[in-house]
Amino acid sequence: MTALVFVDSASPAGRIADPQQPQLSVLDQGVTRGDGIFETAHYRAGAVRKLDAHLSRMQASAAALEIKLPSEEALRGAVDTAVAEFLKDYDDAAQATLEAAVKIVVTRGGEDADHGVAWVMVSALSASLLEQREKGIDVILLDRGYDSTVADRAPWLLMGAKTLSYAVNMAALRHAHHQGADDVIFTSTDGLVLEGPTSSVLIASTVDGVKTLTTPILETGILPGTTQGAIFAAAEKAGWDLGYGPLEPHHLMEADAVWLVSSVRLLAPINSIDGTKISRDAELHRDLQELVDQIM
Amino acid sequence: MTALVFVDSASPAGRIADPQQPQLSVLDQGVTRGDGIFETAHYRAGAVRKLDAHLSRMQASAAALEIKLPSEEALRGAVDTAVAEFLKDYDDAAQATLEAAVKIVVTRGGEDADHGVAWVMVSALSASLLEQREKGIDVILLDRGYDSTVADRAPWLLMGAKTLSYAVNMAALRHAHHQGADDVIFTSTDGLVLEGPTSSVLIASTVDGVKTLTTPILETGILPGTTQGAIFAAAEKAGWDLGYGPLEPHHLMEADAVWLVSSVRLLAPINSIDGTKISRDAELHRDLQELVDQIM
Known part of the structure; x- marks a missing residue:
């Protein structure tokens, strides 16, 4: 199903979490003010496509909103982990043709927070979209x-x-x-x-x-x-x-x-x-x- | 500090929760799309002021966004519980002059959800605002x-x-x-x-x-x-x-x-x-x- 990985300063690969469980604070302005940024990339045949371009645009969005981004390494680490976690549900044959949406989100955080929350979510594509x-x-x-x-x-x-x-x-x-x-x-x-x-x-x-x-x-x-x-x-x-x-x-x-x-x-x-x-x-x-x- | 109460179909008075703990799903479009509505009312001297007007405007917002609102009774129940929870931290003398912000939020919920999440948050006013x-x-x-x-x-x-x-x-x-x-x-x-x-x-x-x-x-x-x-x-x-x-x-x-x-x-x-x-x-x-x- 959907794989979820939070960027986590304690781990370069990020922290795997259950998307069905509550994960976010109601105090985060990403929630209460739509005050955050995101990118949605495409996974296909073993790779997240044009990830450089997405991360570069995310930097521009972060600059416009004055939002602090995690390091590029941390974001890439979370992307890699989330994709690997997503693929676990599929055998090799299925993986060869598998496509997925890779969503990266960074919020502003709470009113007095030094930084917000960042996560990567990988999910299958809907039939209607295909x-x-x-x-x-x-x-x-x-x-x-x-x-x-x-x-x-x-x-x-x-x-x-x-x-x-x-x-x-x-x-x-x-x-x-x-x-x-x-x-x-x-x-x-x-x-x-x-x-x-x-x-x-x-x-x-x-x-x-x-x-x-x-x-x-x-x-x-x-x-x-x-x-x-x-x-x-x-x-x-x-x-x-x-x-x-x-x-x-x-x-x-x-x-x-x-x-x-x-x-x-x-x-x-x-x-x-x-x-x-x-x-x-x-x-x-x-x-x-x-x-x-x-x-x- | 801040009091948090979720509208909950299992309880007319709502469900008290800890705002410092994670409470929301990353799958809620209120989070990923800013796709929800809110109101902020004023608590003072034992009452939430012009709550009728706030709930009425929230209905208009819900209609514009085609978002399903909880019943008015459920929203009012959660407001009452959240205010009572907030007041617990103050003695009678403090309560007489106490002011607070009462925020009501309703999200769209997940992609296939029948309804979203609704909560009430009561918090003290900042000195700069006063x-x-x-x-x-x-x-x-x-x-x-x-x-x-x-x-x-x-x-x-x-x-x-x-x-x-x-x-x-x-x-x-x-x-x-x-x-x-x-x-x-x-x-x-x-x-x-x-x-x-x-x-x-x-x-x-x-x-x-x-x-x-x-x-x-x-x-x-x-x-x-x-x-x-x-x-x-x-x-x-x-x-x-x-x-x-x-x-x-x-x-x-x-x-x-x-x-x-x-x-x-x-x-x-x-x-x-x-x-x-x-x-x-x-x-x-x-x-x-x-x-x-x-x-x-």
């Missing part, structure tokens, strides 16, 4: 309420930091589900495409035989996607043209293919946006899938 | 990133719901402290005064001998303040004129007195905004203080 990779998803556009210049002028809004305060992201997903959709693409008040509640937006087109991959510009205040970043690095080596927005909804409608990309679900091809069918160029999807498979 | 009632506070204006019409058009942003996702509110307060200020008043992108990260804004003036109390309009997406509401009800009976914004920063600068009001700190008179001294009409403050004292 299905979305194949079947694709229907999305709706939702107003994020912010204009695209807010991140620069209002750093206290923590744009681009991955905090535990995800209530709005979850509410947007519920709103989509009530509309019969699977997911959301947020837009800015000035009409730009931003990101999904838990993913980045990627569009592709073939122009004069050249494959082009485009994603919204980071300056809009979106989270720098580790999967988007890794795909771009692989695509550049493979000779694709790369572009950064500003993207507007019509760019998505006109593209040859559009995806929501994230660390665990990977490529979720978009079938429709606000009920309008979206192109799903099979060749572009296959090519991008190959690039995603290469991510270490 | 001091702010007397000395007053210096505040800065910070852009909240939203325009004043967002609540109506984007309900998924959960404006007006009191969620556990408070990372931005806490970041704004840290930003103020770094600037040497005590607190924040958020403004909308279209220039309206909104609220503090944990309080409502109230301004007063005496015009032709009539005392007038004004607060920003709720349609801007601010939280409906239970203290502001109770003060308005008392002021109306006392013959004050009442007004609802839209308020702009210049209205604050021109008022005879400005406060941040909240359930536990009560009236925090504002000494300066962005470094500009603000009027503190002593008579208005005394009159308003009397109204606040009447709140049950």
Whole structure:
């Protein structure tokens, strides 16, 4: 089932714990204020993929929130232990194809605490998530309420930091589900495409035989996607043209293919946006899938 | 110290627990997504003040987030038990003047859970908070990133719901402290005064001998303040004129007195905004203080 390991100063490998038992204090501001940060990485075939990028983004989030991180060694030690603990339930044959979500959380701690609590949780992927990779998803556009210049002028809004305060992201997903959709693409008040509640937006087109991959510009205040970043690095080596927005909804409608990309679900091809069918160029999807498979 | 009582279906009075011990699961989305709601009420002189208003607002928050609340009886039972538990540490003389913060929290629970966890925590007030009632506070204006019409058009942003996702509110307060200020008043992108990260804004003036109390309009997406509401009800009976914004920063600068009001700190008179001294009409403050004292 789910494996849980706390970062623990007494042990470089962390402390294994039972996720079914109470483990956290009600005094931790991670609990009472959503005041903490997290990353979710992908385990596959013996390795946690792009862990460097996740730990690097977690450092940026910690800096934005002024949260003290455990040492990188301690975080890596807890990740290794949690993965090993998770794998115990599977035989060698199962392990060869096993995938899992590796969630790393660091909280602020109590009001007067010098540091918070950090843990790693490894769990199996849901069937519905795996299905979305194949079947694709229907999305709706939702107003994020912010204009695209807010991140620069209002750093206290923590744009681009991955905090535990995800209530709005979850509410947007519920709103989509009530509309019969699977997911959301947020837009800015000035009409730009931003990101999904838990993913980045990627569009592709073939122009004069050249494959082009485009994603919204980071300056809009979106989270720098580790999967988007890794795909771009692989695509550049493979000779694709790369572009950064500003993207507007019509760019998505006109593209040859559009995806929501994230660390665990990977490529979720978009079938429709606000009920309008979206192109799903099979060749572009296959090519991008190959690039995603290469991510270490 | 702090008293902790969980709502528990096995006992109408709740289950007393030790806040220093681990009590929560890492699987609860209240922890991992800031996906829960809360209220903070004021205990004084034998009673939790305006508990009805807090429970009523908690119901509105629960509806916005589609979170299942325990029964009102169960919540009230846990509040009573937590207060009694808190008082045990004090003798009768101390209890007569004792004040405390009564925090009620309800989380969404685990991914597949039918309901989350609910608890009540009663704790003493910090000296710095009590001091702010007397000395007053210096505040800065910070852009909240939203325009004043967002609540109506984007309900998924959960404006007006009191969620556990408070990372931005806490970041704004840290930003103020770094600037040497005590607190924040958020403004909308279209220039309206909104609220503090944990309080409502109230301004007063005496015009032709009539005392007038004004607060920003709720349609801007601010939280409906239970203290502001109770003060308005008392002021109306006392013959004050009442007004609802839209308020702009210049209205604050021109008022005879400005406060941040909240359930536990009560009236925090504002000494300066962005470094500009603000009027503190002593008579208005005394009159308003009397109204606040009447709140049950």
